[in-house]
Amino acid sequence: MNDMTDAGQPFGETVYQSLRADIIMGRLKPGQKLKLDGLRDGYNAGTSTLREALSRLAADGFVRAEGQRGFEVAPISEAGLREIAALRLLLEEHALARSFEAGTLDWEAGVIAAHHKLDSHEERLEAGDTSDINAWRRSDWSFHQMLISACGSRVLMQTHADVFDKYLRYQMIALAFRPSASRPEHRALKEAALSRDIETAIRLLRHHINAGVEHALSVGTLNNRAR
Amino acid sequence: MTIALSLPDTVGDQIYHRLRSDIIFGRLEPERKLRLEQLRGHYAVSVATLREVLLRLVSEGLIRFETQKGFEVAPISARDLREISDMRILLECHAVEASFAAGDIEWEASVVAAHHKLSRMEEKMLAGDRSVSEIWKRYDREFHVALIAACGSQELLATHDRIFDRFLRYQVLLVMFRGSVAAEEHHELLDCALKRDIPRAQVLLTRHIGACIDYTVEHGLLAEGSR
Numbered sequence: 001m002n003d004m005t006d007a008g009q010p011f012g013e014t015v016y017q018s019l020r021a022d023i024i025m026g027r028l029k030p031g032q033k034l035k036l037d038g039l040r041d042g043y044n045a046g047t048s049t050l051r052e053a054l055s056r057l058a059a060d061g062f063v064r065a066e067g068q069r070g071f072e073v074a075p076i077s078e079a080g081l082r083e084i085a086a087l088r089l090l091l092e093e094h095a096l097a098r099s100f101e102a103g104t105l106d107w108e109a110g111v112i113a114a115h116h117k118l119d120s121h122e123e124r125l126e127a128g129d130t131s132d133i134n135a136w137r138r139s140d141w142s143f144h145q146m147l148i149s150a151c152g153s154r155v156l157m158q159t160h161a162d163v164f165d166k167y168l169r170y171q172m173i174a175l176a177f178r179p180s181a182s183r184p185e186h187r188a189l190k191e192a193a194l195s196r197d198i199e200t201a202i203r204l205l206r207h208h209i210n211a212g213v214e215h216a217l218s219v220g221t222l223n224n225r226a227r
Numbered sequence: 228m229t230i231a232l233s234l235p236d237t238v239g240d241q242i243y244h245r246l247r248s249d250i251i252f253g254r255l256e257p258e259r260k261l262r263l264e265q266l267r268g269h270y271a272v273s274v275a276t277l278r279e280v281l282l283r284l285v286s287e288g289l290i291r292f293e294t295q296k297g298f299e300v301a302p303i304s305a306r307d308l309r310e311i312s313d314m315r316i317l318l319e320c321h322a323v324e325a326s327f328a329a330g331d332i333e334w335e336a337s338v339v340a341a342h343h344k345l346s347r348m349e350e351k352m353l354a355g356d357r358s359v360s361e362i363w364k365r366y367d368r369e370f371h372v373a374l375i376a377a378c379g380s381q382e383l384l385a386t387h388d389r390i391f392d393r394f395l396r397y398q399v400l401l402v403m404f405r406g407s408v409a410a411e412e413h414h415e416l417l418d419c420a421l422k423r424d425i426p427r428a429q430v431l432l433t434r435h436i437g438a439c440i441d442y443t444v445e446h447g448l449l450a451e452g453s454r
Binding site for chain 1: 380385
């Protein structure tokens with residue numbers, strides 16, 4: 001997930017990042033019209049900066065530009081979720097294998113630290129505390145990213161990050177979380193990483209992502225908003 | 228490569244396609260500075276529109292932005308080519324499986340047609356006519372895209388699209404023409420498609436795509452690049 005505030009970025013980058021984060025986190029809903037006038041105050045930006053940002057988001061796939069009709073947040077669909085999940089799995093499996101091979105002691109420590117944070121968020125979720133879903137989502141992203149971080153390819157990391165953002169949007173919209181199931185899955189993934197057991201890790205990841213998809217679809221919120 | 232066969236919607240789109248094409252086909256060389264004022268004079272558009280175009284190309288990996296330096300055409304390196312090749316192999320081999328499984332007679336026809344066009348250009352290139360170089364590259368791309376077009380995932384196709392163009396830039400810059408060997412590989416790939424021979428297609432693709440990095444290393448064409 002891209003950082004929201006980056007000093008030294010070209011002017012207009014923060015508006016782009018803010019809009020992107022709002023779409024991914026579900027604050028801007030699928031199909032929602034994005035009128036430049038309406039956005040100006042909320043994002044404290046002029047029309048041309050906003051149009052720039054929206055065009056870029058259209059190229060990214062988060063916004064749809066409909067010529068005369070203007071911009072709207074990209075719609076979601078069951079097929080779209082399945083496609084993105086499949087692509088995430090393809091990239092993450094491949095990256096995991098390379099990461100396990102190359103991973104050093106520092107990498108292991110990073111995995112342990114990321115898992116520790118994730119686990120504490122999931123523990124709270126399991127206990128019924130849903131006050132900071134966003135923090136949990138971020139720690140989930142960090143954990144998965146840490147697992148593949150030793151893969152040695154910037155292209156692979158960046159491509160995976162872009163796909164993960166799209167996957168994350170689906171999960172945010174679906175308001176789906178299943179901490180009692182995902183907690184042991186994450187723990188097992190961490191353990192597989194530490195013992196470099198790639199076969200187990202891939203099996204776990206496949207199950208983890210597929211279960212996440214099925215859960216998101218079953219919760220019902222996704223279907224109500226899908227077009 | 229959205230070679231604008233459809234009319235671009237805006238002035239920004241037109242410039243985006245032109246710049247993109249200029250970068251991929253090597254007319255704007257790696258590390259060349261892209262100064263907003265210069266570009267503005269050349270294209271007669273607002274700085275905002277230019278920034279949007281440049282930032283889109285940054286997210287595609289064709290342009291780089293650095294705080295002190297501004298925008299420049301993305302550098303090239305052996306490391307980057309290796310990462311891009313690996314990604315292209317991963318995506319294309321995966322897509323070919325779904326595409327061959329799902330492809331119907333219409334899809335077969337499109338593959339045969341795409342190969343026909345490619346093979347005509349290859350004949351010309353082999354006969355020494357280099358004036359068709361750009362068309363040849365376009366048909367090469369169309370053939371590879373046709374092979375995977377029935378894979379059923381828009382996300383996979385879009386991701387493959389971007390990676391292919393980054394790869395294509397290397398082929399153009401390094402003046403890669405592997406002659407009849409590549410032509411033979413294309414012919415074999417066509418054969419695999421018609422016979423739905425997935426494993427053989429995957430082996431061929433891996434060799435076909437991987438041959439470019441071998442060629443580069445053999446001829447000492449690229450610096451390794453930074454970590």
